[in-house]
Amino acid sequence: MVAYSSLVALTPIKQSANHNVVVVHRNRNALLCREEKRSMKFFLRDDVELQVGRSVVHNFFKQLMAGFPKDYVSFMMRVLKLMQHEFAEIQRIDMEFKLVSEEEQVVIPDAAQYDSGSEVEEVTVGHVQEVLEHAFPNGITIPVMADALRCTEEEVFKFLKELETLGVARSVENEWLRVDTRNVDAVARPPHGPSDQPTxxxxxxxxxxxxxxxxxxxxxxxxHKKEEVYLFQYKSGGxxxxxxxxxxxxxxxxxxxxxxxxxxxxxxxxxxxxxxxxxxxxxxxxxxxxxxxxxxxxxxxxxxxxxxxxxxxxxxxxxxxxxxxxxxxxxxxxxxxxxxxxxxxxxxxxxxxxxxxxxxxxxxxxxxxxxxxxxxxxxxxxxxxxxxxxxxxxxxxxxxxGGGNVVVVPHPxxxxxxxxxxxxxxxxxxxxxxxxxxxxxxxxxxxxxxxxxxxxxxxxxxxxxxxxxxxxxxxxxxxxxxxxxxxxxxxxxxxxxxxxxxxxxxxxxxxxxxxxxxxxxxx
Missing domain, CATH: 3.40.50.1580 (Nucleoside phosphorylase domain)
Incomplete structure (x- = not known):
């Protein structure tokens, strides 16, 4: 069985180390929109303390999820190998596989949400504003923004003019600057007396x-301080x-x-x-x-x-x-x-x-x-x-x-x-x-x-x-x-x-x- 997306749930650990349960949901068929629940109940050796048991189940779960098995046989083999070679504290695991009803199904997030977002599919005004905010308090030129967003300078300029109309950005010489009018004080001066010095x-x-x-x-x-002089008026460069x-x-x-x-x-x-x-x-x-x-x-x-x-x-x-x-x-x-x-x-x-x-x-x-x-x-x-x-x-x-799949785990x-x-x-x-x-x-x-x-x-x-x-x-x-x-x-x-x-x-x-x-x- 090849999964199109996946959901894994781990129940909160109970006071007995014998009652640690991992519940695995996997989308059985993308066209049918059905989910399969795989319940795993861990039985630990009698000499394993509760805190140790928590750590054992935690590490077992992480290793099972690393390169998540995509079919029944691979899943079972992975569980058996982990028990045999790395987790001697686990005495037995009971597993139950069943389909869940529509009411029990959980919305599975898109895996793309959890990357660093380095690729921008379609540039928006929000992306341009974000670039300005990352650069603040420095200004940034249109070519640099276009290169960062992997789009044309014309697109960037259009969004900058939109932000300028909203009072969010302004042009200073050949650069654009994120405006923070809420806080800028034109008459602020550097502190002089000892009691005014920040600690x-x-x-x-x-x-x-x-x-x-x-x-x-x-x-x-x-x-706004630039080149050791307090300025209200920003100047580009440096x-x-x-x-x-x-x-x-x-x-x-x-x-x-x-x-x-x-x-x-x-x-x-x-x-x-x-x-x-x-x-x-x-x-x-x-x-x-x-x-x-x-x-x-x-x-x-x-x-x-x-x-x-x-x-x-x-x-x-x-x-x-x-x-x-x-x-x-x-x-x-x-x-x-x-x-x-x-x-x-x-x-x-x-x-x-x-x-x-x-x-x-x-x-x-x-x-x-x-x-x-x-x-x-x-x-x-x-x-x-x-x-x-x-x-x-x-x-x-x-x-x-991996493979576009996402594991979703209930908080302990x-x-x-x-x-x-x-x-x-x-x-x-x-x-x-x-x-x-x-x-x-x-x-x-x-x-x-x-x-x-x-x-x-x-x-x-x-x-x-x-x-x-x-x-x-x-x-x-x-x-x-x-x-x-x-x-x-x-x-x-x-x-x-x-x-x-x-x-x-x-x-x-x-x-x-x-x-x-x-x-x-x-x-």
Missing amino acids: VAIISCLFIEKQAVDALIDDRSTV DSNVYTMGRIGQHRVVATKLALIGDTREATTSAGSITTRLLGNFQNIEHVFVVGVGGAVPHFTDAKRHARLGDVIISASQPDAYIFSHDLIIDRKTEAFSGFAVRRWNPVDHVIEQIVANGGDELVSKWNDATAQGVHRLHEASTDIDFSMPPPDTDVLALPV NQATRKGAEVHLGTVGALANFKRHTEDNEEDSVGVLRAKFAEEFGVRAIDAGFDSVIAAISGSRIDSWAMIRGIADYQHGMSRASKLWQAHAAARAAAMVRVIVERLPSPQ
């Missing part, structure tokens, strides 16, 4: 992340920085947005230099927050280790706060992958991690209040983006398994979850490993991402902020943290993430506010 720096990457952060800064003013300054609690803060992020030479240089310039211009900085969206690394059986969309993960040295894989280790003789070359980053001062660890229910309550306040302020400002929480049923844990905390949650753990990222990937690039990258997360205990994956953390460390800032609002289950930047990105950004920004309010008084 907290907040760095974001996406435009929606910048908006979410700015909304939670009190008494704010925003300036690097530009936008600084939002104000107050959170007893701390003066300064926030900025990176123009580029990733592992290309241009992006690495830009992100690192913007961070270094920020910390050089404001030399009283004691704490730095790198804030924005990310992707959760799902856990299929342990609710405590499973983060969901709208949750926030704060970097903590467990064992490393941030870990970046800059290359793969390849065996010279066999040319086979053998590991990851990584850089590990940890703050010297763990005050941020301790605030979150000791915050308890009160911190979560304040975080929910700050989120509501931030979303209200953003909508009051007539932003064209909805920062509200999307419907809960859109939080689908969908895992591409589906029945017990009361609301968005806060997590501490390792945040990580990988460089672009295209030269090592197979023909199906997205499947291959997904496998590497899963191996990376498993090996280093990564809880969230982001777009890659290695050069930013290097600049923070090089500037001798002892206290820093990554704050990641969860937008998908990949890296925060997939097509599927677009629905939750804005709310995840608002969640991350709200967590920064709550933590800053609890930081020690400025020295």
Whole structure:
């Protein structure tokens, strides 16, 4: 039987390790639109503890889904081989196969939603706006936009004029710039007195992340700084920085947005230099927050280790706060992958991690209040983006398994979850490993991402902020943290993430506010 699409469901683990159930749905016939349910009940050895049992079933499930078997025989053989050679803790598996009724069928997502979205099938005004927002605070030329979107310059110009009419973009000399009139202050001046000097720096990457952060800064003013001179009037060419300054609690803060992020030479240089310039211009900085969206690394059986969309993960040295894989280790003789070359980053001062660890229910309550306040302020400002929480049923844990198939897994905390949650753990990222990937690039990258997360205990994956953390460390800032609002289950930047990105950004920004309010008084 060849499957056209697939759905896999794993029920929440029960208190007895003998009652771990995996339910597999597969589209039996695309023309009939029928789904087949395959139920797997695991019986573990008596000497296997509950926590170990969770890990065993989790790893069994991941390996079964890696290159998902496309017919009955392959599926059964895969299960038997895994039991025989790798999972001695499993004593027996009972399986039941049956067709589900129409009422029980589940809509299976399109696998294309879960890639990085590098191919644009049909360019829209939204794509052009997104390119402008990624480049902000820098301007960008029409030829560069056309090349990035793989379309004609005429198409780009048409959409730019449409955005200009809406007040979203404007032309400056030979470049186009995303307009942020809501925050720009023509009379803002750089701080002079010691009491005006910021002690907290907040760095974001996406435009929606910048908006979410700015909304939670009190008494704010925003300036466009270029070539060491504060300007209200943007000029084209070269690097530009936008600084939002104000107050959170007893701390003066300064926030900025990176123009580029990733592992290309241009992006690495830009992100690192913007961070270094920020910390050089404001030399009283004691704490730095790198804030924005990310992707959760799902856990299929342990609710405590499973983060969901709208949750926030704060970097903590467990064992490393941030870990970046800059290359793969390849065996010279066999040319086979053998590991990851990584850089590990940890703050010297763990005050941020301790605030979150000791915050308890009160911190979560304040975080929910700050989120509501931030979303209200953003909508009051007539932003064209909805920062509200999307419907809960859109939080689908969908895992591409190759061949255009998608595995959908119920969350292990589906029945017990009361609301968005806060997590501490390792945040990580990988460089672009295209030269090592197979023909199906997205499947291959997904496998590497899963191996990376498993090996280093990564809880969230982001777009890659290695050069930013290097600049923070090089500037001798002892206290820093990554704050990641969860937008998908990949890296925060997939097509599927677009629905939750804005709310995840608002969640991350709200967590920064709550933590800053609890930081020690400025020295």
